[in-house]
Amino acid sequence: MPGDHRRIRGPEESQPPQLYATGEGEAPAPRDPARLRPVYARAGLLSQAKGSAYLEAGGTKVLCAVSGPRPAEGGERGGGPAGAGGEAPAALRGRLLCDFRRAPFSGRRRRAPPGGGEERELALALQEALEPAVRLGRYPRAQLEVSALLLEDGGSALAAALTAAALALADAGVEMYDLVVGCGLSRALAPAPTWLLDPTLLEEERAAAGLTVALMPVLNQVAGLLGSGEGGPTESWAEAVRLGLEGCQRLYPVLQQCLVRAARRRGAAAPL
Amino acid sequence: MASVALSEAEKVYIVHGVQEDLRVDGRGCEDYRCVEVETDVVSNTSGSARVKLGHTDILVGVKAEMGTPKLEKPNEGYLEFFVDCSASATPEFEGRGGDDLGTEIANTLYRIFNNKSSVDLESLCISPREHCWALYVDVLLLECGGNLFDAISIAVKAALFNTRIPRVRVLEDEEGSKDIELSDDPYDCIQLSVENVPCIVTLCKIGCRHVVDATLQEEACSLASLLVSVTSKGVATCMRKVGKGSLDPESIFEMLETGKRVGKVLHSSLQSILHKEESLGPKRQKVGFLG
Numbered sequence: 344m345p346g347d348h349r350r351i352r353g354p355e356e357s358q359p360p361q362l363y364a365t366g367e368g369e370a371p372a373p374r375d376p377a378r379l380r381p382v383y384a385r386a387g388l389l390s391q392a393k394g395s396a397y398l399e400a401g402g403t404k405v406l407c408a409v410s411g412p413r414p415a416e417g418g419e420r421g422g423g424p425a426g427a428g429g430e431a432p433a434a435l436r437g438r439l440l441c442d443f444r445r446a447p448f449s450g451r452r453r454r455a456p457p458g459g460g461e462e463r464e465l466a467l468a469l470q471e472a473l474e475p476a477v478r479l480g481r482y483p484r485a486q487l488e489v490s491a492l493l494l495e496d497g498g499s500a501l502a503a504a505l506t507a508a509a510l511a512l513a514d515a516g517v518e519m520y521d522l523v524v525g526c527g528l529s530r531a532l533a534p535a536p537t538w539l540l541d542p543t544l545l546e547e548e549r550a551a552a553g554l555t556v557a558l559m560p561v562l563n564q565v566a567g568l569l570g571s572g573e574g575g576p577t578e579s580w581a582e583a584v585r586l587g588l589e590g591c592q593r594l595y596p597v598l599q600q601c602l603v604r605a606a607r608r609r610g611a612a613a614p615l
Numbered sequence: 616m617a618s619v620a621l622s623e624a625e626k627v628y629i630v631h632g633v634q635e636d637l638r639v640d641g642r643g644c645e646d647y648r649c650v651e652v653e654t655d656v657v658s659n660t661s662g663s664a665r666v667k668l669g670h671t672d673i674l675v676g677v678k679a680e681m682g683t684p685k686l687e688k689p690n691e692g693y694l695e696f697f698v699d700c701s702a703s704a705t706p707e708f709e710g711r712g713g714d715d716l717g718t719e720i721a722n723t724l725y726r727i728f729n730n731k732s733s734v735d736l737e738s739l740c741i742s743p744r745e746h747c748w749a750l751y752v753d754v755l756l757l758e759c760g761g762n763l764f765d766a767i768s769i770a771v772k773a774a775l776f777n778t779r780i781p782r783v784r785v786l787e788d789e790e791g792s793k794d795i796e797l798s799d800d801p802y803d804c805i806q807l808s809v810e811n812v813p814c815i816v817t818l819c820k821i822g823c824r825h826v827v828d829a830t831l832q833e834e835a836c837s838l839a840s841l842l843v844s845v846t847s848k849g850v851a852t853c854m855r856k857v858g859k860g861s862l863d864p865e866s867i868f869e870m871l872e873t874g875k876r877v878g879k880v881l882h883s884s885l886q887s888i889l890h891k892e893e894s895l896g897p898k899r900q901k902v903g904f905l906g
Binding site: 358362460461463464467471472474475476551552554559562563564565566567568569570571572573574575576577580581584585588 | 686687718719721722725726727729730731732839841843845849850851852853854855856857858859860861862863864867868871872874875
Protein backbone atom coordinates (compact mmCIF):
# COMPACT_ATOMS: atom_id res chain seq x y z
CA MET A 344 0.00 0.00 0.00
CA PRO A 345 1.81 3.17 -1.06
CA GLY A 346 2.45 5.80 1.58
CA ASP A 347 0.11 4.82 4.39
CA HIS A 348 1.17 7.62 6.71
CA ARG A 349 -1.76 7.43 9.11
CA ARG A 350 -0.76 4.08 10.58
CA ILE A 351 1.94 4.26 13.23
CA ARG A 352 4.92 2.33 12.04
CA GLY A 353 6.62 0.22 14.64
CA PRO A 354 10.38 -0.25 14.82
CA GLU A 355 11.94 -2.49 12.19
CA GLU A 356 13.38 -4.90 14.70
CA SER A 357 11.41 -6.08 17.66
CA GLN A 358 12.63 -7.54 20.93
CA PRO A 359 10.84 -9.34 23.70
CA PRO A 360 10.39 -7.31 26.91
CA GLN A 361 12.33 -9.88 29.01
CA LEU A 362 15.56 -8.64 27.48
CA TYR A 363 15.22 -5.34 29.33
CA ALA A 364 14.28 -6.89 32.64
CA THR A 365 16.75 -6.27 35.43
CA GLY A 366 17.80 -8.83 37.96
CA GLU A 367 18.98 -12.39 37.52
CA GLY A 368 15.66 -14.19 37.88
CA GLU A 369 15.27 -17.36 39.87
CA ALA A 370 18.11 -19.85 40.14
CA PRO A 371 17.43 -23.48 39.17
CA ALA A 372 16.48 -25.66 42.13
CA PRO A 373 19.14 -28.08 43.43
CA ARG A 374 18.52 -31.63 42.28
CA ASP A 375 20.00 -35.09 41.94
CA PRO A 376 22.58 -34.83 39.10
CA ALA A 377 21.57 -38.18 37.59
CA ARG A 378 17.82 -37.74 37.51
CA LEU A 379 15.99 -38.22 34.22
CA ARG A 380 12.72 -36.42 33.63
CA PRO A 381 9.71 -38.69 33.02
CA VAL A 382 9.29 -39.33 29.29
CA TYR A 383 6.12 -39.76 27.28
CA ALA A 384 6.70 -41.36 23.88
CA ARG A 385 4.21 -42.36 21.25
CA ALA A 386 4.90 -43.75 17.80
CA GLY A 387 2.64 -44.01 14.78
CA LEU A 388 0.48 -40.95 15.19
CA LEU A 389 0.69 -39.14 11.84
CA SER A 390 -1.44 -40.56 9.07
CA GLN A 391 0.50 -38.96 6.20
CA ALA A 392 3.99 -40.06 7.18
CA LYS A 393 5.44 -43.53 6.74
CA GLY A 394 6.60 -43.46 10.34
CA SER A 395 6.25 -40.88 13.06
CA ALA A 396 6.95 -40.35 16.74
CA TYR A 397 6.17 -37.78 19.41
CA LEU A 398 8.36 -37.43 22.48
CA GLU A 399 7.80 -35.31 25.55
CA ALA A 400 10.43 -35.00 28.28
CA GLY A 401 9.68 -32.37 30.88
CA GLY A 402 8.97 -29.22 28.87
CA THR A 403 10.60 -30.43 25.64
CA LYS A 404 8.16 -31.56 22.96
CA VAL A 405 9.42 -33.01 19.68
CA LEU A 406 7.53 -34.41 16.73
CA CYS A 407 9.38 -36.44 14.12
CA ALA A 408 8.22 -37.86 10.78
CA VAL A 409 9.95 -40.21 8.35
CA SER A 410 9.11 -40.60 4.68
CA GLY A 411 10.62 -42.83 2.04
CA PRO A 412 12.42 -44.71 0.70
CA ARG A 413 12.13 -42.54 -2.40
CA PRO A 414 14.34 -42.54 -5.47
CA ALA A 415 17.34 -40.40 -4.70
CA GLU A 416 17.66 -37.02 -6.37
CA GLY A 417 20.92 -35.90 -7.83
CA GLY A 418 23.44 -38.14 -9.54
CA GLU A 419 25.72 -40.48 -7.70
CA ARG A 420 28.87 -38.80 -6.62
CA GLY A 421 32.22 -40.51 -6.47
CA GLY A 422 32.93 -44.18 -7.07
CA GLY A 423 33.77 -46.81 -4.54
CA PRO A 424 34.36 -50.50 -4.17
CA ALA A 425 31.59 -52.82 -3.03
CA GLY A 426 30.83 -52.92 0.67
CA ALA A 427 31.17 -56.05 2.74
CA GLY A 428 28.36 -58.50 3.40
CA GLY A 429 26.72 -58.33 -0.03
CA GLU A 430 25.33 -54.87 0.52
CA ALA A 431 25.20 -52.28 -2.22
CA PRO A 432 28.52 -50.65 -3.11
CA ALA A 433 29.24 -47.34 -1.48
CA ALA A 434 28.12 -45.28 -4.46
CA LEU A 435 24.73 -46.96 -4.52
CA ARG A 436 24.02 -46.87 -0.79
CA GLY A 437 20.89 -45.13 0.33
CA ARG A 438 21.01 -41.65 1.80
CA LEU A 439 19.55 -40.29 4.97
CA LEU A 440 18.41 -36.67 4.75
CA CYS A 441 17.70 -35.08 8.10
CA ASP A 442 15.99 -31.83 8.78
CA PHE A 443 15.70 -30.14 12.14
CA ARG A 444 13.31 -27.27 12.62
CA ARG A 445 12.30 -25.17 15.57
CA ALA A 446 8.79 -23.81 15.75
CA PRO A 447 8.96 -20.00 15.94
CA PHE A 448 7.35 -20.06 19.40
CA SER A 449 9.53 -22.84 20.81
CA GLY A 450 12.07 -20.69 22.69
CA ARG A 451 12.06 -17.46 24.66
CA ARG A 452 12.60 -15.30 21.57
CA ARG A 453 10.67 -15.73 18.37
CA ARG A 454 12.79 -17.32 15.66
CA ALA A 455 11.68 -16.95 12.07
CA PRO A 456 11.49 -20.33 10.29
CA PRO A 457 14.67 -20.28 8.16
CA GLY A 458 16.72 -20.74 11.25
CA GLY A 459 20.15 -20.47 9.69
CA GLY A 460 23.35 -22.07 10.89
CA GLU A 461 22.19 -23.61 14.12
CA GLU A 462 19.43 -25.72 12.58
CA ARG A 463 21.78 -26.93 9.81
CA GLU A 464 24.32 -27.93 12.43
CA LEU A 465 21.75 -29.86 14.47
CA ALA A 466 20.41 -31.52 11.32
CA LEU A 467 23.94 -32.66 10.51
CA ALA A 468 24.34 -33.94 14.07
CA LEU A 469 21.07 -35.89 13.68
CA GLN A 470 22.30 -37.41 10.44
CA GLU A 471 25.66 -38.40 11.88
CA ALA A 472 24.02 -40.05 14.86
CA LEU A 473 21.36 -41.95 12.90
CA GLU A 474 23.56 -43.22 10.06
CA PRO A 475 25.38 -45.90 12.08
CA ALA A 476 22.05 -47.41 13.09
CA VAL A 477 20.26 -47.54 9.73
CA ARG A 478 21.11 -50.26 7.21
CA LEU A 479 21.42 -47.90 4.28
CA GLY A 480 23.01 -50.60 2.15
CA ARG A 481 19.57 -52.23 1.90
CA TYR A 482 18.07 -49.18 0.21
CA PRO A 483 20.26 -48.66 -2.87
CA ARG A 484 19.72 -45.44 -4.82
CA ALA A 485 17.01 -44.38 -2.40
CA GLN A 486 16.71 -41.65 0.17
CA LEU A 487 15.00 -41.59 3.52
CA GLU A 488 13.82 -38.23 4.82
CA VAL A 489 13.68 -37.61 8.51
CA SER A 490 12.26 -34.31 9.70
CA ALA A 491 12.22 -33.31 13.34
CA LEU A 492 10.09 -30.42 14.55
CA LEU A 493 10.75 -28.94 17.97
CA LEU A 494 7.47 -27.67 19.33
CA GLU A 495 8.73 -26.47 22.68
CA ASP A 496 12.29 -26.23 23.95
CA GLY A 497 12.51 -27.27 27.59
CA GLY A 498 16.16 -28.32 27.63
CA SER A 499 18.10 -31.13 25.85
CA ALA A 500 16.26 -30.55 22.60
CA LEU A 501 18.78 -32.34 20.37
CA ALA A 502 18.73 -35.45 22.54
CA ALA A 503 14.93 -35.59 22.42
CA ALA A 504 14.97 -35.07 18.64
CA LEU A 505 17.46 -37.94 18.22
CA THR A 506 15.34 -40.32 20.26
CA ALA A 507 12.16 -39.30 18.45
CA ALA A 508 13.86 -39.70 15.05
CA ALA A 509 15.03 -43.22 15.91
CA LEU A 510 11.52 -44.16 17.09
CA ALA A 511 10.02 -42.75 13.90
CA LEU A 512 12.47 -44.73 11.76
CA ALA A 513 11.61 -47.91 13.66
CA ASP A 514 7.90 -47.15 13.29
CA ALA A 515 8.38 -46.71 9.54
CA GLY A 516 9.78 -50.21 9.30
CA VAL A 517 13.22 -49.05 8.13
CA GLU A 518 15.84 -51.75 8.67
CA MET A 519 18.05 -50.78 11.58
CA TYR A 520 20.81 -52.40 13.60
CA ASP A 521 19.57 -50.87 16.82
CA LEU A 522 17.61 -47.92 18.22
CA VAL A 523 19.43 -44.70 18.97
CA VAL A 524 18.80 -43.11 22.35
CA GLY A 525 19.88 -39.54 23.03
CA CYS A 526 20.70 -37.88 26.32
CA GLY A 527 21.62 -34.29 27.14
CA LEU A 528 23.98 -33.03 29.84
CA SER A 529 25.08 -29.66 31.04
CA ARG A 530 27.78 -28.47 33.38
CA ALA A 531 26.73 -26.10 36.12
CA LEU A 532 29.45 -24.04 37.75
CA ALA A 533 27.71 -23.06 40.97
CA PRO A 534 27.81 -24.34 43.69
CA ALA A 535 30.41 -26.81 42.40
CA PRO A 536 31.29 -27.83 38.83
CA THR A 537 29.09 -30.89 38.28
CA TRP A 538 27.56 -32.44 35.22
CA LEU A 539 23.77 -32.59 35.31
CA LEU A 540 21.86 -35.19 33.32
CA ASP A 541 18.84 -34.11 31.26
CA PRO A 542 18.96 -30.38 32.05
CA THR A 543 15.92 -28.10 31.94
CA LEU A 544 15.99 -24.91 29.85
CA LEU A 545 16.96 -22.80 32.85
CA GLU A 546 19.87 -25.10 33.74
CA GLU A 547 21.02 -25.17 30.11
CA GLU A 548 21.02 -21.40 29.80
CA ARG A 549 23.10 -20.92 32.91
CA ALA A 550 25.48 -23.75 32.12
CA ALA A 551 29.09 -23.27 31.15
CA ALA A 552 29.11 -26.32 28.86
CA GLY A 553 26.61 -28.66 27.22
CA LEU A 554 26.90 -32.16 25.77
CA THR A 555 24.57 -34.49 23.87
CA VAL A 556 25.36 -38.22 23.61
CA ALA A 557 23.59 -40.76 21.41
CA LEU A 558 23.94 -44.42 22.24
CA MET A 559 22.87 -47.65 20.54
CA PRO A 560 21.94 -49.51 23.76
CA VAL A 561 22.08 -53.16 22.72
CA LEU A 562 25.31 -52.84 20.73
CA ASN A 563 26.75 -50.44 23.32
CA GLN A 564 28.20 -48.19 20.64
CA VAL A 565 28.21 -44.42 20.75
CA ALA A 566 26.44 -43.22 17.61
CA GLY A 567 26.73 -39.48 18.16
CA LEU A 568 28.49 -36.98 20.34
CA LEU A 569 28.28 -33.19 20.29
CA GLY A 570 29.45 -30.93 23.05
CA SER A 571 30.94 -27.50 23.59
CA GLY A 572 31.75 -24.98 26.26
CA GLU A 573 34.06 -24.70 29.25
CA GLY A 574 33.91 -28.31 30.19
CA GLY A 575 37.13 -28.43 32.06
CA PRO A 576 39.84 -31.05 31.53
CA THR A 577 39.26 -34.11 29.36
CA GLU A 578 38.65 -36.28 32.44
CA SER A 579 35.60 -34.16 33.20
CA TRP A 580 34.28 -34.70 29.66
CA ALA A 581 34.91 -38.45 29.97
CA GLU A 582 32.90 -38.52 33.20
CA ALA A 583 30.09 -36.64 31.46
CA VAL A 584 30.05 -39.15 28.58
CA ARG A 585 29.81 -42.01 31.10
CA LEU A 586 26.89 -40.34 32.88
CA GLY A 587 25.16 -39.73 29.56
CA LEU A 588 25.57 -43.34 28.41
CA GLU A 589 24.14 -44.58 31.67
CA GLY A 590 21.15 -42.25 31.20
CA CYS A 591 20.57 -43.61 27.71
CA GLN A 592 20.52 -47.18 28.98
CA ARG A 593 17.90 -46.23 31.58
CA LEU A 594 15.72 -44.64 28.93
CA TYR A 595 15.73 -47.67 26.59
CA PRO A 596 12.94 -49.79 28.21
CA VAL A 597 10.48 -46.87 27.87
CA LEU A 598 11.12 -46.70 24.13
CA GLN A 599 10.78 -50.46 23.71
CA GLN A 600 7.36 -50.29 25.42
CA CYS A 601 6.33 -47.43 23.15
CA LEU A 602 7.18 -49.38 20.00
CA VAL A 603 5.38 -52.50 21.24
CA ARG A 604 2.23 -50.47 21.92
CA ALA A 605 2.43 -48.84 18.50
CA ALA A 606 2.78 -52.24 16.82
CA ARG A 607 -0.25 -53.54 18.75
CA ARG A 608 -2.29 -50.51 17.73
CA ARG A 609 -1.29 -50.98 14.12
CA GLY A 610 -2.21 -54.66 14.27
CA ALA A 611 -5.60 -53.96 15.87
CA ALA A 612 -6.42 -51.27 13.32
CA ALA A 613 -5.54 -53.39 10.28
CA PRO A 614 -8.64 -54.25 8.23
CA LEU A 615 -9.66 -57.91 8.44
CA MET B 616 35.15 -33.75 1.92
CA ALA B 617 37.30 -34.74 -1.01
CA SER B 618 37.19 -38.43 -1.56
CA VAL B 619 39.71 -40.84 -2.91
CA ALA B 620 38.96 -44.21 -4.49
CA LEU B 621 40.83 -46.95 -2.66
CA SER B 622 40.85 -50.63 -3.47
CA GLU B 623 40.22 -53.24 -0.79
CA ALA B 624 43.87 -54.28 -0.82
CA GLU B 625 45.03 -50.71 -0.17
CA LYS B 626 42.58 -50.37 2.71
CA VAL B 627 43.79 -53.63 4.27
CA TYR B 628 47.38 -52.44 3.87
CA ILE B 629 46.64 -49.19 5.69
CA VAL B 630 44.62 -50.86 8.46
CA HIS B 631 47.23 -53.51 9.15
CA GLY B 632 49.99 -50.94 9.18
CA VAL B 633 48.13 -48.83 11.72
CA GLN B 634 47.76 -51.85 13.99
CA GLU B 635 51.56 -51.98 14.10
CA ASP B 636 51.85 -48.22 14.71
CA LEU B 637 53.33 -47.69 11.25
CA ARG B 638 51.59 -45.56 8.69
CA VAL B 639 52.10 -45.41 4.95
CA ASP B 640 54.52 -42.46 5.10
CA GLY B 641 56.44 -43.92 8.06
CA ARG B 642 54.81 -41.83 10.82
CA GLY B 643 53.61 -43.21 14.11
CA CYS B 644 49.96 -42.99 15.10
CA GLU B 645 50.41 -39.76 17.04
CA ASP B 646 52.71 -37.87 14.68
CA TYR B 647 51.74 -34.87 12.64
CA ARG B 648 52.99 -34.22 9.15
CA CYS B 649 55.39 -31.34 8.66
CA VAL B 650 53.50 -28.07 9.24
CA GLU B 651 54.52 -24.76 7.68
CA VAL B 652 53.04 -21.65 9.26
CA GLU B 653 53.54 -18.14 8.00
CA THR B 654 51.79 -15.03 9.27
CA ASP B 655 51.23 -11.62 7.75
CA VAL B 656 50.88 -12.83 4.18
CA VAL B 657 48.02 -10.55 3.09
CA SER B 658 48.52 -6.83 3.51
CA ASN B 659 44.89 -5.63 3.47
CA THR B 660 43.91 -7.50 6.60
CA SER B 661 44.37 -6.83 10.29
CA GLY B 662 46.02 -10.24 10.58
CA SER B 663 46.54 -13.22 8.35
CA ALA B 664 48.18 -16.60 8.30
CA ARG B 665 48.85 -19.42 5.91
CA VAL B 666 49.27 -23.00 6.99
CA LYS B 667 50.49 -25.88 4.88
CA LEU B 668 50.01 -29.33 6.42
CA GLY B 669 51.14 -31.94 3.90
CA HIS B 670 48.90 -31.31 0.90
CA THR B 671 46.38 -29.21 2.84
CA ASP B 672 46.74 -25.49 2.27
CA ILE B 673 44.72 -22.95 4.27
CA LEU B 674 44.74 -19.16 4.16
CA VAL B 675 43.06 -17.15 6.92
CA GLY B 676 42.47 -13.41 6.93
CA VAL B 677 41.16 -11.46 9.93
CA LYS B 678 39.56 -8.08 9.45
CA ALA B 679 38.64 -5.91 12.41
CA GLU B 680 35.65 -3.68 11.86
CA MET B 681 33.56 -1.54 14.16
CA GLY B 682 30.12 -2.76 14.94
CA THR B 683 27.41 -2.70 17.59
CA PRO B 684 27.58 -5.22 20.40
CA LYS B 685 24.97 -7.95 20.52
CA LEU B 686 21.97 -7.18 22.76
CA GLU B 687 22.55 -10.06 25.18
CA LYS B 688 26.24 -9.20 25.63
CA PRO B 689 26.57 -5.42 25.66
CA ASN B 690 30.14 -5.35 27.01
CA GLU B 691 31.77 -7.65 24.52
CA GLY B 692 32.92 -7.68 20.95
CA TYR B 693 32.38 -10.75 18.79
CA LEU B 694 33.96 -13.00 16.17
CA GLU B 695 32.33 -14.02 12.92
CA PHE B 696 33.62 -16.97 10.92
CA PHE B 697 33.24 -17.65 7.26
CA VAL B 698 34.76 -20.61 5.47
CA ASP B 699 35.07 -20.74 1.72
CA CYS B 700 35.91 -24.02 0.04
CA SER B 701 37.23 -22.86 -3.29
CA ALA B 702 36.95 -24.95 -6.41
CA SER B 703 40.72 -25.18 -6.64
CA ALA B 704 40.79 -27.36 -3.52
CA THR B 705 39.18 -30.33 -5.20
CA PRO B 706 36.85 -30.63 -8.22
CA GLU B 707 33.99 -31.65 -5.93
CA PHE B 708 33.80 -28.11 -4.62
CA GLU B 709 32.84 -26.62 -7.96
CA GLY B 710 29.81 -24.33 -7.86
CA ARG B 711 27.80 -24.84 -4.67
CA GLY B 712 29.42 -28.16 -3.82
CA GLY B 713 31.70 -26.80 -1.14
CA ASP B 714 28.98 -24.83 0.68
CA ASP B 715 27.90 -27.66 2.97
CA LEU B 716 31.42 -28.39 4.08
CA GLY B 717 32.07 -24.67 4.53
CA THR B 718 29.03 -24.24 6.80
CA GLU B 719 29.99 -27.33 8.80
CA ILE B 720 33.50 -26.02 9.41
CA ALA B 721 32.21 -22.54 10.26
CA ASN B 722 29.72 -23.98 12.75
CA THR B 723 32.49 -26.01 14.38
CA LEU B 724 34.62 -22.88 14.69
CA TYR B 725 31.71 -21.02 16.33
CA ARG B 726 31.37 -23.89 18.76
CA ILE B 727 35.00 -23.99 19.82
CA PHE B 728 35.07 -20.24 20.45
CA ASN B 729 31.72 -20.23 22.21
CA ASN B 730 33.02 -19.86 25.74
CA LYS B 731 34.36 -17.11 27.95
CA SER B 732 37.98 -18.12 28.15
CA SER B 733 39.07 -18.65 24.52
CA VAL B 734 39.29 -15.04 23.45
CA ASP B 735 38.98 -12.07 25.77
CA LEU B 736 35.94 -10.50 24.14
CA GLU B 737 35.68 -7.72 26.70
CA SER B 738 38.93 -6.22 25.43
CA LEU B 739 37.18 -5.78 22.07
CA CYS B 740 34.54 -3.50 23.53
CA ILE B 741 34.97 0.22 22.84
CA SER B 742 31.92 1.65 24.58
CA PRO B 743 29.27 -0.62 26.11
CA ARG B 744 26.05 -1.01 24.13
CA GLU B 745 27.28 1.24 21.36
CA HIS B 746 30.58 0.31 19.76
CA CYS B 747 32.73 -2.73 19.72
CA TRP B 748 35.23 -4.49 17.49
CA ALA B 749 33.90 -7.27 15.35
CA LEU B 750 36.58 -9.62 14.08
CA TYR B 751 35.65 -11.22 10.78
CA VAL B 752 37.73 -14.37 10.39
CA ASP B 753 37.63 -15.60 6.81
CA VAL B 754 39.10 -18.98 6.01
CA LEU B 755 40.00 -19.96 2.50
CA LEU B 756 40.64 -23.57 1.61
CA LEU B 757 43.19 -23.58 -1.17
CA GLU B 758 44.00 -27.26 -1.30
CA CYS B 759 42.44 -30.24 0.41
CA GLY B 760 44.77 -33.02 1.47
CA GLY B 761 43.09 -34.49 4.52
CA ASN B 762 42.74 -33.28 8.10
CA LEU B 763 41.06 -29.97 7.34
CA PHE B 764 39.85 -29.12 10.83
CA ASP B 765 43.28 -29.27 12.46
CA ALA B 766 44.93 -27.14 9.78
CA ILE B 767 42.13 -24.57 9.92
CA SER B 768 42.30 -24.23 13.68
CA ILE B 769 46.09 -23.80 13.58
CA ALA B 770 45.70 -21.14 10.90
CA VAL B 771 42.99 -19.31 12.86
CA LYS B 772 45.17 -19.27 15.97
CA ALA B 773 48.16 -17.97 14.00
CA ALA B 774 46.04 -15.29 12.31
CA LEU B 775 44.58 -14.13 15.65
CA PHE B 776 48.12 -13.96 17.04
CA ASN B 777 49.07 -11.76 14.10
CA THR B 778 46.00 -9.50 14.38
CA ARG B 779 46.69 -5.87 15.17
CA ILE B 780 43.62 -3.85 16.10
CA PRO B 781 44.09 -0.07 16.00
CA ARG B 782 43.61 1.73 19.27
CA VAL B 783 40.60 4.03 19.34
CA ARG B 784 39.39 6.54 21.87
CA VAL B 785 35.85 7.73 22.38
CA LEU B 786 35.64 11.48 22.90
CA GLU B 787 32.50 12.90 24.38
CA ASP B 788 31.29 16.42 23.65
CA GLU B 789 29.38 18.65 26.09
CA GLU B 790 26.19 17.89 24.17
CA GLY B 791 26.81 14.20 24.74
CA SER B 792 27.56 13.25 21.15
CA LYS B 793 30.40 10.78 20.88
CA ASP B 794 33.22 10.89 18.45
CA ILE B 795 35.66 8.11 17.70
CA GLU B 796 39.27 9.01 17.29
CA LEU B 797 41.83 6.76 15.72
CA SER B 798 45.34 7.06 17.03
CA ASP B 799 47.84 8.69 14.65
CA ASP B 800 50.60 6.17 15.08
CA PRO B 801 49.91 3.20 12.76
CA TYR B 802 51.82 0.86 15.08
CA ASP B 803 49.79 1.73 18.15
CA CYS B 804 47.65 -1.39 18.26
CA ILE B 805 46.00 -3.83 20.59
CA GLN B 806 47.20 -7.35 20.29
CA LEU B 807 44.94 -10.21 21.23
CA SER B 808 46.14 -12.78 23.70
CA VAL B 809 45.93 -16.21 22.10
CA GLU B 810 47.05 -18.16 25.18
CA ASN B 811 43.71 -19.88 25.54
CA VAL B 812 42.71 -20.20 21.90
CA PRO B 813 42.02 -23.88 21.33
CA CYS B 814 43.27 -26.08 18.51
CA ILE B 815 41.30 -28.93 17.03
CA VAL B 816 42.76 -32.43 17.09
CA THR B 817 40.98 -34.94 14.86
CA LEU B 818 41.42 -38.58 15.84
CA CYS B 819 40.35 -41.06 13.16
CA LYS B 820 39.45 -44.55 14.20
CA ILE B 821 41.13 -47.06 11.88
CA GLY B 822 40.65 -50.69 12.86
CA CYS B 823 41.15 -50.85 16.62
CA ARG B 824 43.53 -47.93 16.92
CA HIS B 825 43.20 -44.24 16.27
CA VAL B 826 45.48 -41.93 14.31
CA VAL B 827 46.16 -38.24 14.46
CA ASP B 828 46.43 -36.12 11.30
CA ALA B 829 45.00 -38.54 8.77
CA THR B 830 45.70 -38.17 5.06
CA LEU B 831 42.89 -38.49 2.52
CA GLN B 832 43.61 -42.20 2.07
CA GLU B 833 43.50 -42.85 5.80
CA GLU B 834 40.26 -40.90 6.12
CA ALA B 835 38.75 -43.16 3.47
CA CYS B 836 39.57 -46.19 5.66
CA SER B 837 38.11 -44.73 8.81
CA LEU B 838 34.42 -44.91 9.55
CA ALA B 839 34.28 -42.59 12.52
CA SER B 840 36.44 -39.85 13.97
CA LEU B 841 36.40 -37.81 17.14
CA LEU B 842 37.10 -34.11 16.92
CA VAL B 843 38.36 -32.57 20.16
CA SER B 844 39.37 -28.98 20.61
CA VAL B 845 41.97 -28.53 23.35
CA THR B 846 43.69 -25.47 24.74
CA SER B 847 47.33 -25.33 25.73
CA LYS B 848 46.39 -26.12 29.35
CA GLY B 849 44.62 -29.34 28.41
CA VAL B 850 41.10 -27.95 28.80
CA ALA B 851 38.71 -29.25 26.15
CA THR B 852 36.21 -26.81 24.72
CA CYS B 853 34.42 -28.91 22.12
CA MET B 854 33.86 -32.54 21.33
CA ARG B 855 32.17 -33.98 18.29
CA LYS B 856 31.85 -37.33 16.58
CA VAL B 857 32.21 -37.14 12.80
CA GLY B 858 31.51 -39.82 10.25
CA LYS B 859 29.06 -42.54 9.37
CA GLY B 860 30.17 -45.16 11.88
CA SER B 861 29.84 -45.54 15.62
CA LEU B 862 32.46 -45.52 18.36
CA ASP B 863 32.99 -47.75 21.33
CA PRO B 864 32.79 -45.89 24.67
CA GLU B 865 36.23 -47.17 25.69
CA SER B 866 37.82 -45.89 22.50
CA ILE B 867 36.27 -42.48 23.13
CA PHE B 868 38.00 -42.26 26.50
CA GLU B 869 41.32 -43.35 24.96
CA MET B 870 40.94 -40.84 22.15
CA LEU B 871 40.27 -38.05 24.64
CA GLU B 872 43.50 -38.84 26.45
CA THR B 873 45.47 -38.94 23.21
CA GLY B 874 43.85 -35.72 22.06
CA LYS B 875 44.88 -33.93 25.23
CA ARG B 876 48.44 -35.22 25.00
CA VAL B 877 48.87 -34.40 21.33
CA GLY B 878 47.15 -31.05 21.77
CA LYS B 879 49.57 -29.92 24.44
CA VAL B 880 52.58 -30.73 22.25
CA LEU B 881 50.98 -29.02 19.27
CA HIS B 882 50.29 -25.87 21.25
CA SER B 883 53.77 -25.60 22.69
CA SER B 884 55.47 -25.98 19.30
CA LEU B 885 53.02 -23.57 17.65
CA GLN B 886 53.56 -20.92 20.32
CA SER B 887 57.33 -21.18 20.07
CA ILE B 888 57.27 -20.89 16.27
CA LEU B 889 54.93 -17.90 16.33
CA HIS B 890 57.05 -16.08 18.88
CA LYS B 891 60.21 -16.85 16.92
CA GLU B 892 58.68 -15.54 13.70
CA GLU B 893 57.54 -12.37 15.38
CA SER B 894 60.94 -11.78 16.94
CA LEU B 895 62.56 -11.84 13.50
CA GLY B 896 60.78 -8.57 12.85
CA PRO B 897 60.62 -6.84 9.46
CA LYS B 898 63.85 -8.47 8.31
CA ARG B 899 62.37 -11.94 7.97
CA GLN B 900 62.17 -13.57 4.58
CA LYS B 901 58.66 -13.80 3.22
CA VAL B 902 57.78 -17.01 1.44
CA GLY B 903 54.24 -16.16 0.42
CA PHE B 904 51.85 -18.79 -0.78
CA LEU B 905 53.45 -19.87 -3.98
CA GLY B 906 56.57 -21.26 -2.36
